[in-house]
Amino acid sequence: MPQLIDILGMLGAGVLLYAYAMLSMRKMSGDSLAYQLLNLGGAIALMINSAAHLAWPSALLNLVWCGIGILAVWRLVVARPWKRQV
Template sequence: MPAALDRKSVYPLDLIVEIVGWMGASLILLAYCLLSIGKMQATSPAYQWLNIGGAVGFIVNSGWNGAMPSVALNIIWFGIGITALWKLKRNGVSSI
């Protein structure tokens, strides 16, 4: 059983990292849901910020747990979001 799920070995930092990971997952799912139901546009700063926040949560959690492919994927995901925000700002779209 992974250390984070073993009740005997859950330390405060382990719990914080798990919470950060679940928050990251929630942000990405919220962004996808809002996009899918038409409540948000992929070109909106809010959508990009949700994805950036989610990527950070996954980077922290995946890094802590040694899941390097997930870390790499989410660093790229983060970079895509930052690049999109930078392009939106260049085009005169406020960042929230």
């Protein structure tokens, strides 16, 4: 199980770095659903990894990051559906 938690953490870090790279290279928009979902998924994975390793400052940071991600996804999906591209 510890190895699975470590793999999850590495995947989460990779997903966050990928999303940031795509945003920085203007291949993805910061207000796109894809970017927000990548950010949320990476934060969830890192939150689980941090909590499993008792790294509470990192776990708390990623918990807040998840909250921001959930709010952003909610706003994109529920509050402003007319701005989504099909």
